[in-house]
Amino acid sequence: MALAEWIWMNGECVKYADAKVHVTTHAIHYGSSVFEGIRAYATAQGTAVFRLKEHTRRLMHSAKIMRIEMPYTEDQINEAIIETISRNGHDSCYIRPIAFRGAHPNGIQGLEGRTSPVDVAIITMNWGRYLGQEAIEQGVDVQISSWRRMSPGSLTPMGKIGGQYVNSQYITMEARDNGFTEGIALDHTGMVSEGAGENIFVIIEGEVYTPSTGSSILRGITRDSALTILKDLDIPVRYEAVSREMLYIADEIFFTGTAAEITPIRSVDRVKVGIGSRGAITKAVQDAFFGITSGAQPDKYNWLTPVR
Ligand SMILES: Cc1ncc(COP(=O)(O)O)c(C=O)c1O
Secondary structure: OOOOOEEEOOOOEEEEHHHHOOOOOHHHHOOOOOOOOOOEEEEOOOOEEOOOOHEEEEEEHHHHOOOOOOOOOOHHHHHHHHHHHHHHHHOOOOEEEEEEEEOOOOOOOOOOOOOOOOOEEEEEOOOOOOOOOOOHHHEEEEEOOOOOOOOOOOOOOOOOOOHHHHHHHHHHHHHHHHHOOOEEEEOOOOOEEEEEEEEEEEEEEEEEEEOOOHHHOOOOOHHHHHHHHHOOOOOOOOOOOOHHHHHOOOOEEEEEEEEEEEEEEEEOEEEEOOOOOOOOOHHHHHHHHHHHHHHHHOOOOEEEEEEE
């Protein structure tokens, strides 16, 4: 797959090979970065970014949590994202804005890091389905991880902060080593939190449950999109603590995430979910979601920002 030609870095587009940092960069040593994952879709009406404003807003929130002074406004980041996609000529792509504590002129600094400059970059790449097209239709096999999701009070689950993703890496590596597509982490109280990079919805006897922000989740933008779609479909959602055994007796479970989009889960710990294939509510949410992101249905929630 061809790499993008341009990366936006600190206010200008530079060639892919020139978007470099120094080894003393604070974020490499201590995880002091904040980032986003966004998709632009090739809709019937042209390339469009999905929920651009919400992603940039969350980037700003992550920076605020991390005490990173963003050198650009939300509008400037939004414009830079559009410019980078356009300049690279993507029809569809994955977009990774990142802000991080950079290299100090006097070398490695202490942990605190606030004397280091802040660098900002926007990277784009061509990208298909994260868990595969088959996963969208057939579902994925997952395990409950032996790793817990980070607890609030030791870290900040609501921020999308680089260092915190060591937790997600442990969860995914363990799942892959055990032959599963993904792992689901319990929170510090033992209730279901979320996947390594996905939020979770559980359907039991027509009731939809999703863990609340009190369960150490990232407030997913795809989660919010699924909640909007479910509301429109007149399907009520209960924001309740979800126990592990609810996953075993569920009729349907699905993941939401920028990477995973809306992906059904067909087994948990090798226990079949419902009939073992995509359920009716999952399909209804997918139809509405992919209807909008493909441009086949009107963008009634104003989720798409056209690139050109
Ligand atoms: C830990 C975690 N949970 C959930 C999500 C899903 O969030 P979103 O739908 O905004 O991509 C992500 C992806 O960003 C994530 O990294």
